[in-house]
Amino acid sequence: DAGVIQSPRHEVTEMGQEVTLRCKPISGHNSLFWYRQTMMRGLELLIYFNNNVPIDDSGMPEDRFSAKMPNASFSTLKIQPSEPRDSAVYFCASSFWGEAKNIQYFGAGTRLSVL
């Protein structure tokens, strides 16, 4: 399996622009997670989905952030409009919830810089 695939790997944009991050989970996994990581705050859970349904979005910073999972093999995280404080590494992870060995596997991340 190719693992969790994220794109783009790097994104540089200007304040006010829309940013869309993409994630393809591991085939067969039924849970998908979006995290943000910064030096100051560490790894923060933004939102997670079970069977394509958003379960907990309490970590989404504000209305500028939205996430979708239209099918089992694709998810997006959108920031509109972007701000400099959104600069961070965004990770997507997936797991199979429902079995004893529930392990999250991470994608390589998207490094976002908002100027």
Next chain:
Amino acid sequence: EDKVVQSPLSLVVHEGDTVTLNCSYEVTNFRSLLWYKQEKKAPTFLFMLTSSGIEKKSGRLSSILDKKELFSILNITATQTGDSAIYLCAVDVSNTGNQFYFGTGTSLTVIP
């Protein structure tokens, strides 16, 4: 409120030293505890622990869980510069949903 606390926050050692990283937790509906290693990229899975007192081992790394005292340790013996990374601890509390709580990590630097 569920929480996971790691200590120390950072550690600098010389090659060949042995280190012990700590992870304590206070959660409801504990299911398992996981250790990850993060170099300059994504966290990679190391160990999953579900039962007290059973050591998991992989080469120079080993880990054990104490469910009574609510903590886990990760040991690295004969450290190498390639062990330099952030080590993350996460607790799975997935009884009602698929929820993981991550600690802030321990940054380990191994000096030649």
